Amino acid sequence: MTSQSGEEDDESRSPDGDRLARGRARLAEITGRSGAEVMAALGEVAPDFARYIFEFGYGDIYSRPGLDLRTRMLATVAGLVALGHARRELEVHIGSALNVGASREEVVEVIMQMALYAGFPAALDALLVAKEVFAARDAAPAPEDAGRSDGT
Template identity: 85%
Template sequence: MVDECSGTDGGDDGTAALTGEARLARGRAQLARITGRSGEEVMTALADVAPDFARYIFEFGYGDIYSRPGLDLRTRMLATVAGLVCLGHAERELEVHIGSALNCGASREEVVETIMQMALYGGFPAALDALFVAKRVFAAHGLEPDAR
């Protein structure tokens, strides 16, 4: 779908050498690359309760982890979907990350197969719940079901 997420960020891992502001900037840029959104809604939503937590999401999650070399973003997003399925209680995050997987080039079929595979490890109820989340995300992205 979108090729914005192919490959890694092109840089080295150098996270230890970056300042907090540089990590924050890299995290914001990576989030925008993955989701197509700035992430300001995250900062705003947490501003009055835990603004530092929002910053940690950007600095560590997106600035450090999602920016590492070694896996392309499509693969990272499918792995993220798998982990969220296994948690079994992350509907909001699944919705965001399924959409992000699609943005990063994963196909509808790859997302479904990833979720189905997790039934073995996270359980059938978790996989079933995730499939219903995926169904909503696919509809929002205009992806039609496979004609089987």
């Protein structure tokens, strides 16, 4: 589409397009995935909601200065533990915390700390999610081995 000034309207030239691109890049940096599955999963029911996740969540909030990604992800894990009803997101964000440099011990300590504020049931559930995330990582092939099919 062409604007009144004769320039091409382009998603990447608009402020929202910048937020979307920045959000997609930040999500990929944190999770190691593009987020295309989120867009596809919500595409039929709420495509705008998926865009909001990218633009606001990752393009604005996760891209702010002031905290490094490791600290942001540990804070996110704490918040999700406190909610007590976000298992899917907790699983993703525990993995993301590990992706950006948090140790397993730090993740466990953050979850245990939340027992004081979110209660023991929420912390227990979160520790079991962390155990599953850790086990899945231990079972996954190393990145350099992922493409091998000869068993070496």
